[in-house]
Amino acid sequence: MITSHMNGYVQEASGRAVSHRERAVDCPGEESSLVKAPHCSAHMERIQHYQEELRKRREEDGKGKHDIDPNASLRLKKLSQNPKVGIDNPTFDGKENATKDSSSSGPVVELEDLLQAVKWVQHCLNDPQSQQDVDLIMQLLAKEEFKNAYTIYTVLSQQMNRVSPTSPLTAQAQDLCQEVQRILQSSQQKEGLELQALLTNPHLQALMQAHDSVAGQEMAEENVTQYLGETVKLVRLEKARDTPLGATVRNDMDSVVVSRVVKGGAAERSGLLSEGDEILEINGIPIRGKHINEVHDLLQQMQGTLTFLLIPSSQIKPAPHRQTVIHVRAYFDYDPSDDPFVPCRELGLSFQKGDILHIISQDDPNWWQAYRDGDEDSQPLAGLIPGKSFQQQRETLKKTITDKSQEQQGKVWYSKKSKKLKKRNISTLSKSTDYDDILTYEEMSLYHQPANRKRPIALIGPANSGHDELRRRLLSIEPDKFAVAVPHTTRNPRIHERNGREYHFMSRSAFETDLAAGKFIESGEYEKNLYGTSTDSVRHVINSGRICLLCLHTRSLRVLRSSNLKPYVIFIAPPSQERLRALLATERKTPKPEELKEVIEKAREMEHTFGHFFDATIVNMDPEQAFHELRRLIDKLDTEPQWVPTSWLC
Ligand code: 5GP
Numbered sequence: 240m241i242t243s244h245m246n247g248y249v250q251e252a253s254g255r256a257v258s259h260r261e262r263a264v265d266c267p268g269e270e271s272s273l274v275k276a277p278h279c280s281a282h283m284e285r286i287q288h289y290q291e292e293l294r295k296r297r298e299e300d301g302k303g304k305h306d307i308d309p310n311a312s313l314r315l316k317k318l319s320q321n322p323k324v325g326i327d328n329p330t331f332d333g334k335e336n337a338t339k340d341s342s343s344s345g346p347v348v349e350l351e352d353l354l355q356a357v358k359w360v361q362h363c364l365n366d367p368q369s370q371q372d373v374d375l376i377m378q379l380l381a382k383e384e385f386k387n388a389y390t391i392y393t394v395l396s397q398q399m400n401r402v403s404p405t406s407p408l409t410a411q412a413q414d415l416c417q418e419v420q421r422i423l424q425s426s427q428q429k430e431g432l433e434l435q436a437l438l439t440n441p442h443l444q445a446l447m448q449a450h451d452s453v454a455g456q457e458m459a460e461e462n463v464t465q466y467l468g469e470t471v472k473l474v475r476l477e478k479a480r481d482t483p484l485g486a487t488v489r490n491d492m493d494s495v496v497v498s499r500v501v502k503g504g505a506a507e508r509s510g511l512l513s514e515g516d517e518i519l520e521i522n523g524i525p526i527r528g529k530h531i532n533e534v535h536d537l538l539q540q541m542q543g544t545l546t547f548l549l550i551p552s553s554q555i556k557p558a559p560h561r562q563t564v565i566h567v568r569a570y571f572d573y574d575p576s577d578d579p580f581v582p583c584r585e586l587g588l589s590f591q592k593g594d595i596l597h598i599i600s601q602d603d604p605n606w607w608q609a610y611r612d613g614d615e616d617s618q619p620l621a622g623l624i625p626g627k628s629f630q631q632q633r634e635t636l637k638k639t640i641t642d643k644s645q646e647q648q649g650k651v652w653y654s655k656k657s658k659k660l661k662k663r664n665i666s667t668l669s670k671s672t673d674y675d676d677i678l679t680y681e682e683m684s685l686y687h688q689p690a691n692r693k694r695p696i697a698l699i700g701p702a703n704s705g706h707d708e709l710r711r712r713l714l715s716i717e718p719d720k721f722a723v724a725v726p727h728t729t730r731n732p733r734i735h736e737r738n739g740r741e742y743h744f745m746s747r748s749a750f751e752t753d754l755a756a757g758k759f760i761e762s763g764e765y766e767k768n769l770y771g772t773s774t775d776s777v778r779h780v781i782n783s784g785r786i787c788l789l790c791l792h793t794r795s796l797r798v799l800r801s802s803n804l805k806p807y808v809i810f811i812a813p814p815s816q817e818r819l820r821a822l823l824a825t826e827r828k829t830p831k832p833e834e835l836k837e838v839i840e841k842a843r844e845m846e847h848t849f850g851h852f853f854d855a856t857i858v859n860m861d862p863e864q865a866f867h868e869l870r871r872l873i874d875k876l877d878t879e880p881q882w883v884p885t886s887w888l889c
Pocket residue numbers: 726727730761762763764765770771772
């Protein structure tokens with residue numbers, strides 16, 4: 240799968256070979272110059288020529304099926320010479336005539352004429368069998384029922400001819416009006432002045448504008464014709480300065496083929512350009528034989544109406560289906576400029592761990608199309624991001640390669656717990672690597688907390704980052720709004736303590752049973768006694784309508800997230816080393832420089848390993864500011880829906 244993306248190298252401007260087999264034919268952010276697409280009359284002539292050829296061919300095909308060659312029999316020749324019946328079309332089928340000439344206002348043959356024509360036939364035919372046949376027809380025509388049916392048919396066919404709209408001749412009626420006005424400027428004739436007054440009338444100008452926009456849409460629709468024996472389609476797209484075309488092309492031998500149509504671009508919105516279509520011409524410029532880089536450069540120069548002559552993809556187009564947009568949180572950083580596998584670098588979308596992405600197309604399982612949350616309005620074109628399984632596969636591959644090279648270098652792994660040297664077996668490692676262990680994306684949904692069930696707030700941070708202090712402050716200022724979960728302990732109650740107020744007191748064996756059953760979010764041992772916070776304690780605070788404040792270690796995050804408590808996790812990051820020293824000094828703490836460094840190092844590590852679980856981060860530069868920011872974030876949970884893992888809402 241990966242290797243297929245390495246095929247088709249193209250040369251970058253620098254000359255460096257890169258593995259991008261597609262080229263965006265128009266890129267977001269790239270300035271298109273103001274060269275208007277030439278209105279190529281030669282090209283239009285060619286198209287008309289193709290269409291004329293097709294029309295003729297169709298007529299010829301049709302003739303074989305419906306028409307009769309008048310020269311094929313003497314009888315018909317005689318018949319065709321009757322001026323009433325008509326030499327060009329000796330068929331009596333009024334319907335056929337009606338479809339051939341949509342401007343005629345009814346069947347060519349009136350009933351009376353039809354009778355005359357049959358009489359003429361009778362006169363021409365001498366043999367008794369024919370006489371008998373024509374007699375039968377005459378009897379039929381004389382019947383009242385037939386006359387009525389024929390009258391109805393006549394009326395209907397006239398109606399149908401009238402509703403058939405003619406196709407627009409131009410989408411530039413406004414330009415034509417202006418041109419005529421320019422010519423009339425020098426005219427002093429009465430008619431000229433009158434026409435000038437008409438053309439400058441705002442109502443007429445509005446009419447022309449409406450005409451052009453409707454005609455523009457109609458003319459953009461596909462025209463199918465013949466080109467070198469192939470069925471081709473003619474597609475017109477309007478390429479505005481601020482609307483990217485949004486398509487990529489690839490070289491397939493000497494052909495230039497539409498490789499990808501990106502959501503949000505003019506190509507996608509028109510619905511006329513499809514993946515697999517071969518581009519023969521753009522505005523009359525032949526494309527076959529050109530390198531995709533040339534096509535890219537060419538299109539960058541163009542603006543306005545682009546006329547594509549295409550050989551439609553032979554692949555059967557799947558029925559258009561409504562794509563369901565899924566929202567994910569990214570669990571890795573992605574930079575397309577650093578990705579040798581991205582099929583089209585210009586269309587790659589960069590993002591950072593924790594970003595919310597809206598996936599709007601997974602048509603290509605390897606390269607999804609997405610927008611970053613908040614970018615949808617400013618960035619009309621979707622970007623390419625690696626699909627989930629593609630990302631998992633290459634991360635596994637990367638991991639295996641790294642592990643192998645480390646093994647070759649004689650590196651070993653340490654088990655953190657035992658601190659004993661422990662060599663891991665490479666083959667078991669790669670075999671046991673579960674794709675689900677590799678974090679890519681998690682599906683998210685918007686969740687608005689109900690007023691009576693507030694989400695618990697988990698404050699995370701290294702010791703001395705100030706998260707404990709922030710929690711204390713919230714509790715002391717608004718004790719009715721905030722609360723802590725009553726912890727459990729195996730130690731004996733002190734004299735003033737009451738079960739369920741300071742602690743839930745329990746036996747060691749009961750604690751251990753609950754711990755094994757996963758009932759604790761976190762736990763620890765202090766002076767041979769066990770302590771811990773249970774999910775039930777947190778739920779108790781939630782049910783009371785207050786906001787449960789938790790200060791947790793990062794290792795509790797996984798359990799907390801799978802607990803159905805819907806926590807909102809805020810990381811309290813320390814400021815710079817110097818600022819941290821100053822802040823701690825106000826609390827009469829005098830940490831050594833290496834201790835300060837350790838706090839910052841610890842925070843960095845926490846962010847690196849668990850950053851994707853943080854809903855927000857507050858850098859504690861100033862306790863007052865940090866407190867206000869914390870209040871703002873907590874209040875926002877009441878006013879705005881937040882992204883939470885979709886699995887929480889199932
Ligand atoms: P004490 O027995 O004096 O109330 O608390 C002793 C220690 O246990 C303190 O350091 C306190 O922070 C810790 N402790 C209290 N509750 C919990 C808890 O829920 N979980 C953990 N891990 N430690 C706790």
